[in-house]
Every structure is written in structure tokens, then in C-alpha cells.
Amino acid sequence: MPKHPARLAATAGVAASLLLATACGAGSATPASIDLGSGPAKSGTIKKDALSGVNMTFVSYGGVYQEGQQKAAVDPFAQESGAKILQDGPTDYAKIKAQVDSSNVTWDVIDSDSIWAEAQCGKLLQPLDYSIIDKSKVPEGLSGQCTVPAMQYGMVLVYNKDKFGANPPKGWKDFFDTTKFPGKRAISGNPGDSAPGPFEGALIADGVAPDQLYPLDVDRATKKLQSVRSNLVFWKTGAEAQQLLESGEVDMGMVWSGRAYAAVKNGAPFQVAWDQWMPIMDSLAVPKNAKNPKASMALINYYLGAQQQAKLTELTSYSPINTDAKPSLDQTGQAFLTTAPGVPEKALKIDSKWWAEHQPEMIEKWSAWLGG
CATH class of the missing domain: 3.40.190.10 (Periplasmic binding protein-like II)
Structure with a gap:
């Protein structure tokens, strides 16, 4: 199984001030x-x-x-x-x-x-x-x-408000519409890891009803992803996702809400479209x-x-x-809290049990598409 990816800060290891010995069983109260x-x-x-x-x-x-x-x-x-x-x-x-x-x-x-x-x-x-x-x-x-x-936190759609502010994207259908919304898109692309996000977004964009997402139709999702592949910029860590927003390399992103907040705090002109965000x-x-x-x-x-x-x-x-x-x-x-008033109701329902049962095969399929 994959290690958990970094999100708010790089986690190559626990800071030296935190990392202590773990042999702690001896002497404990029963x-x-x-x-x-x-x-x-x-x-x-x-x-x-x-x-x-x-x-x-x-x-x-x-x-x-x-x-x-x-x-x-x-x-x-x-x-x-x-x-x-x-x-x-x-x-x-x-x-x-x-x-x-x-x-x-x-x-x-x-x-x-x-x-x-x-x-x-x-x-x-x-x-x-x-x-x-x-x-x-x-x-x-x-x-x-x-x-x-x-x-x-959440996997959210963020967009450059300086570019799209007058006619902003509203959901994953718009994220995949490179004619109406031209520009590069940031999306997670970590070989050896697969989690809710790209597949669900692609299927929603391809017309699948939110309550009909599972079981995920991987072939249909990857076909949709392939149709915009030339517009995708893949990130492997939260730090990379944040940097893509801050550098202006992308005009839109499917990124973690915490990283989007950090980018905006640093001056990146991005805004969240909360419709169909994915809880994590x-x-x-x-x-x-x-x-x-x-x-x-x-x-x-x-x-x-x-x-x-x-x-x-x-x-x-x-x-x-x-x-x-x-x-x-x-x-x-406050604007980036997934618990803010009106935000929870806009979330896609993610089937964690389905993901738990199928994640190994999803990792294989995702890695194969990334390497294709």
C-alpha cells in the first residue's frame, strides 16, 4: 500500500524535536x-x-x-x-x-x-x-x-480568478472543458498511489450522475482524462501542487484545499469552486x-x-x-474550510468502502495510465 502523501508540509520524517524512541511498553500501568x-x-x-x-x-x-x-x-x-x-x-x-x-x-x-x-x-x-x-x-x-x-480537507477545483473571474468554472465538467476554459490544469499524478479525485472528476465531466459514480468505470474515466492530457500538469506532492498555483504555471487545479489556501495566502490569485468537491x-x-x-x-x-x-x-x-x-x-x-456554512452540502459522496476494497487494482490502473 502507498505511504500517505505530504500535504501541508514535507514529511520526509518527523522533525528531530519530535522523533523519540518508541519502545514504550515496559513499565506501563496495566x-x-x-x-x-x-x-x-x-x-x-x-x-x-x-x-x-x-x-x-x-x-x-x-x-x-x-x-x-x-x-x-x-x-x-x-x-x-x-x-x-x-x-x-x-x-x-x-x-x-x-x-x-x-x-x-x-x-x-x-x-x-x-x-x-x-x-x-x-x-x-x-x-x-x-x-x-x-x-x-x-x-x-x-x-x-x-x-x-x-x-x-478536500480535493477541490480552484481557478485563476484574474483569468476566469468574469465567467468562472463551476464544476468538473468545466475543468475538463478546455475550449471554454483554455489553459493548463494541475492534477495529482503519483505513480504507485491512487485515491479519490481524478477518476470521479472525469466521470462527472463525462456525464455520469453523482449518485451513479460507483463502481467507478475506469476505462471511461481514463478515456476522458486522455482527451485533455496535453493540458494536464501532474503534481506528486502537496508542495508541488501549491507551487504550480503560485508560479502561475496552471490556470486551474484539482488540488488539496489546504495547499490551495496556502497558495492564496502567499498571493496566488485563485478561488475555490466548491460544487462537487471531494471530502478527504x-x-x-x-x-x-x-x-x-x-x-x-x-x-x-x-x-x-x-x-x-x-x-x-x-x-x-x-x-x-x-x-x-x-x-x-x-x-x-474561513473561505477554505470544508466545514464552512453551505460547503458540506455541495460535496460529492465518496464511497470509501469501495475504494478500500479496490485500491490495489486502482493503483495498477492509474499507474499504467500515467506511464502510457
Whole structure:
């Protein structure tokens, strides 16, 4: 399976200040001795010193994103709960498999691609305990048996408002209309990786109804993509996508919302067309046979709090997944939130379960087309 690609910042590895040893099982309090208190779970809370003596490791993708997670949720959780939490990363699916297969799991809570996590529920990932995790403020349909969302963003259509402002593109049909909207288009093109975006956009542009997208007709989608191939500029990382917008090399883009926001913040004259945007999220999960699952569930529950989610958004620009979160952002930042009023209703419905079942074959087909 592919590694998760970089988004807001390059994630070749976790910053040296974050990367610590991960052999944390020894000396931890046993699950049986943990008292999380009585009453129903409430996201964003933890009983004071409930995890004193517990050692844990939180794993994510490094860079701005993991630093934001640490400051917004993980460090405050450690201070309140008494747990000692080490940071590690980047998330590596082969390492997770090796840990689970050897029954030597040293990672407690992991941030991963949501499609990979969907496919690994009950295999490498264990079911979450929703008596400890309060998901009542998470939008319907985003939580699964083994996962909750870590944050949200989107694959969005952005356009140069200086060029198209008087008659802007409104959706993926316009993105693929190079006669009415001439110019280069930025689009993801990473061999060895395939995710929601190009196939869905191409099929919508070719006349497929949004509620009839799945199963994806790959041949039809690649034919549509091929028809505009000479106008496409492929990006492999979020940094490349952002640079294409900032340099003016492209007039339109199918890019991650966080990278579009960063480009606009740096002066790129782009605007989002929210119609038919595609929701994307990371997921939080607990590896199978984790040494202290009760503590892991408590950390996830704390992470989902409104205050924690608001701060995470302020630090990273990713959209919060708690419906009560009210991040303090400037006007530009608010304009790029996928949770802004009126935006969620415009999203395409992405079938993550279908992607989880078919991603390996989709990677093969996508890589073959890119190399053709």
C-alpha cells in the first residue's frame, strides 16, 4: 500500500524535536488498573491523572500537521492524564503490519489514510470502544468500527480568478472543458498511489450522475482524462501542487484545499469552486494487540474535543471534525474550510468502502495510465 502523501508540509520524517524512541511498553500501568471515571464519555475530557504511569506513542506524518496535533491535543492530554506520550512517524503501514504480526505492538494511536484504515479494520486495526470515545459531535458517517476522523480537507477545483473571474468554472465538467476554459490544469499524478479525485472528476465531466459514480468505470474515466492530457500538469506532492498555483504555471487545479489556501495566502490569485468537491480525511486508529487499548481510546476521545479541534485547525488549516469547534481564522482561512456554512452540502459522496476494497487494482490502473 502507498505511504500517505505530504500535504501541508514535507514529511520526509518527523522533525528531530519530535522523533523519540518508541519502545514504550515496559513499565506501563496495566489496563485493568486504569480508572477513567464514571458516567458517559465526553469528548475533549480526561479524568485528572487517570493515566499516571502509562507510556504511549502517538504516530503521524510529521511536519506542520503532527506539530499541530501535538500542541492542540496530545501534549494537553499528557498533562491532564499524567501519561507520558512519545511522538513517532511517519506512519508506515509495513511497520504496523510487522508489529501486529510479531505481537510486539509499540504504537498506540496512529494517524493514517482513511481508505487504508477502512480496509484494515479487524485485520491490523482493532474496533474502537465507543463507551470511552464520544463521537456524538462527529458528523454522521465519518466514524467507522475501527476509526474516527483526525481532520478533514478536500480535493477541490480552484481557478485563476484574474483569468476566469468574469465567467468562472463551476464544476468538473468545466475543468475538463478546455475550449471554454483554455489553459493548463494541475492534477495529482503519483505513480504507485491512487485515491479519490481524478477518476470521479472525469466521470462527472463525462456525464455520469453523482449518485451513479460507483463502481467507478475506469476505462471511461481514463478515456476522458486522455482527451485533455496535453493540458494536464501532474503534481506528486502537496508542495508541488501549491507551487504550480503560485508560479502561475496552471490556470486551474484539482488540488488539496489546504495547499490551495496556502497558495492564496502567499498571493496566488485563485478561488475555490466548491460544487462537487471531494471530502478527504485522515483517520485515528488503534493497532490490533496494542498494549494499553483503554489509554489509546482515552487519547482519541480527548483529541475529538471541540477546543482541541479548533486549535488544530488554527495551527494547520485543516477543517475540524467536531461540529462545535469554532476556530479563529482570518477571512481567507474561513473561505477554505470544508466545514464552512453551505460547503458540506455541495460535496460529492465518496464511497470509501469501495475504494478500500479496490485500491490495489486502482493503483495498477492509474499507474499504467500515467506511464502510457
